[in-house]
Amino acid sequence: xxxxxxxxxxxxxxxxxxxxxxxxxxxxxxxxxxxxxxxxxxxxxxxxxxxxxxxxxxxxxxxxxxxxxxxxxxxxxxxxxxxxxxxxxxxxxxxxxxxxxxxxxxxxxxxxxxxxxxxxxxxxxxxxxxxxxxxxxxxxxxxxxxxxxxxxxxxxxxxxxxxxxxxxxxxxxxxxxxxxxxxxxxxxxxxxxxxxxxxxxxxxxxxxxxxxxxxxxxxxxxxxxxxxxxxxxxxxxxxxxxxxxxxxxxxxxxxxxxxxxxxxxxxxxxxxxxxxxxxxxxxxxxxxxxxxxxxxxxxxxxxxxxxxxxxxxxxx
Amino acid sequence: xxxxxxxxxxxxxxxxxxxxxxxxxxxxxxxxxxxxxxxxxxxxxxxxxxxxxxxxxxxxxxxxxxxxxxxxxxxxxxxxxxxxxxxxxxxxxxxxxxxxxxxxxxxxxxxxxxxxxxxxxxxxxxxxxxxxxxxxxxxxxxxxxxxxxxxxxxxxxxxxxxxxxxxxxxxxxxxxxxxxxxxxxxxxxxxxxxxxxxxxxxxxxxxxxxxxxxxxxxxxxxxxxxxxxxxxxxxxxxxxx
Numbered sequence: 408x409x410x411x412x413x414x415x416x417x418x419x420x421x422x423x424x425x426x427x428x429x430x431x432x433x434x435x436x437x438x439x440x441x442x443x444x445x446x447x448x449x450x451x452x453x454x455x456x457x458x459x460x461x462x463x464x465x466x467x468x469x470x471x472x473x474x475x476x477x478x479x480x481x482x483x484x485x486x487x488x489x490x491x492x493x494x495x496x497x498x499x500x501x502x503x504x505x506x507x508x509x510x511x512x513x514x515x516x517x518x519x520x521x522x523x524x525x526x527x528x529x530x531x532x533x534x535x536x537x538x539x540x541x542x543x544x545x546x547x548x549x550x551x552x553x554x555x556x557x558x559x560x561x562x563x564x565x566x567x568x569x570x571x572x573x574x575x576x577x578x579x580x581x582x583x584x585x586x587x588x589x590x591x592x593x594x595x596x597x598x599x600x601x602x603x604x605x606x607x608x609x610x611x612x613x614x615x616x617x618x619x620x621x622x623x624x625x626x627x628x629x630x631x632x633x634x635x636x637x638x639x640x641x642x643x644x645x646x647x648x649x650x651x652x653x654x655x656x657x658x659x660x661x662x663x664x665x666x667x668x669x670x671x672x673x674x675x676x677x678x679x680x681x682x683x684x685x686x687x688x689x690x691x692x693x694x695x696x697x698x699x700x701x702x703x704x705x706x707x708x709x710x711x712x713x714x715x716x717x718x719x720x721x722x723x
Numbered sequence: 724x725x726x727x728x729x730x731x732x733x734x735x736x737x738x739x740x741x742x743x744x745x746x747x748x749x750x751x752x753x754x755x756x757x758x759x760x761x762x763x764x765x766x767x768x769x770x771x772x773x774x775x776x777x778x779x780x781x782x783x784x785x786x787x788x789x790x791x792x793x794x795x796x797x798x799x800x801x802x803x804x805x806x807x808x809x810x811x812x813x814x815x816x817x818x819x820x821x822x823x824x825x826x827x828x829x830x831x832x833x834x835x836x837x838x839x840x841x842x843x844x845x846x847x848x849x850x851x852x853x854x855x856x857x858x859x860x861x862x863x864x865x866x867x868x869x870x871x872x873x874x875x876x877x878x879x880x881x882x883x884x885x886x887x888x889x890x891x892x893x894x895x896x897x898x899x900x901x902x903x904x905x906x907x908x909x910x911x912x913x914x915x916x917x918x919x920x921x922x923x924x925x926x927x928x929x930x931x932x933x934x935x936x937x938x939x940x941x942x943x944x945x946x947x948x949x950x951x952x953x954x955x956x957x958x959x960x961x962x963x964x
Contacts, residue, residue, distance in 0.1 A: 458962055487808040495737055496733075496736075496737075504733050505813075507729050507811055508730075
């Protein structure tokens with residue numbers, strides 16, 4: 408669906424992105440990950456036909472962003488980092504305007520607006536003036552405008568930025584629910600958050616792609632020796648860490664298992680093992696009579712992976 | 724044409740919902756009314772046609788000043804609010820964006836200009852003027868307004884914010900207003916060029932008397948076209964930055 412080859416964009420003498428190359432297939436949900444200023448927004452703005460590239464070739468559905476931007480714009484929905492909202496309009500009037508602007512037939516506008524509002528949870532504020540909306544609702548209306556014409560490709564630039572934790576979870580759910588209807592490309596500087604929504608990640612650093620793949624693939628490649636899994640266990644007086652470590656080390660595929668922290672009746676174990684082994688680890692602990700409170704992917708490993716990806720280039 | 728009208732419709736409704744629009748209209752009507760009362764109706768006895776001519780002279784200034792303020796938000800506000808990204812990522816041409824914005828501003832100016840109609844009508848109480856004189860004068864005002872709005876559209880496309888847009892537009896309009904002064908201190912053919920370029924002077928004075936010359940109509944339409952064309956080019960160039 409999207410093919411990018413040698414994409415370069417200069418602002419004066421500063422290269423915002425340099426020689427980017429990647430491909431996105433139809434139906435994929437792709438996370439574009441990088442620190443602030445890494446070149447994410449510039450790339451997304453070029454894909455959204457807002458900005459023209461300095462060099463390179465970008466095609467969407469076979470159409471070139473420089474030669475046929477009009478055709479591409481009919482096929483995309485774009486939510487910039489700041490939702491493009493007209494404060495004085497009501498949500499309904501705004502969405503109707505966007506639908507007509509994006510070529511939706513007049514007889515279909517009402518239905519499309521209702522659909523987009525329902526999918527993004529904006530139905531109850533349709534009659535409200537946009538200036539009176541909370542930040543969370545503004546972001547939702549921004550998402551609604553990007554899907555109101557039912558585009559094949561959705562480009563969302565930091566859709567969760569500025570939202571509180573509850574709103575982030577809601578926005579993540581909304582985006583997940585759009586999966587299947589659209590190819591989605593979304594950007595973020597938060598690895599754990601983006602990895603929960605996307606099939607595959609593209610990591611960008613200083614205008615260059617430094618890694619791509621699933622979260623597990625990236626973690627295997629860049630996570631180094633950091634533990635992959637955290638397990639919290641509990642005991643009557645003190646947790647039976649010796650039995651737990653022995654049980655974990657007995658599972659084939661486990662590279663290491665150590666006690667990261669122990670206090671009171673609880674202990675946190677750090678395990679280096681493929682993520683697919685998680686069910687086997689739980690079974691081994693239960694068989695060894697160890698009470699498990701929680702098992703999760705290791706935050707430390709995600710952090711290590713992210714830091715390596717955003718501070719250095721892919722080594723091979 | 725549909726995207727142009729869509730953008731124009733939205734823009735016009737934004738004018739009608741914003742305080743700025745009403746403040747500009749109210750101030751223009753207030754000043755126009757005040758000056759009409761003080762300078763046009765007052766003083767020595769005048770013929771009706773002279774009164775009407777003076778009214779159009781005053782209204783020229785009001786129309787130009789109001790147009791500068793009406794046009795300041797057109798594109799600068801879209802950039803300030805980030806809504807330009809919506810227009811840029813939609814299947815509309817840059818010409819649609821510029822033309823839609825300009826037409827909305829022109830319609831708004833039309834409302835303002837038509838609102839002053841009661842003043843020339845008052846002349847009928849004690850005097851008599853021809854409807855052709857009134858129509859010719861108003862046609863001239865709209866042409867001047869269109870030209871100034873087009874200059875303002877360019878100013879608004881160039882500026883980062885609305886304050887800068889006003890300053891830039893005012894500077895451009897002022898340069899075109901005083902071009903005749905340069906015409907007086909230069910030799911031919913420069914003097915003729917400056918005279919022909921001046922926004923007021925030789926092009927508006929005939930409209931004051933209700934005279935519509937094709938030469939003047941073409942001049943104002945050409946100014947409008949050139950500045951809208953430049954504004955479109957500036958908007959296109961924004962896609963590179």
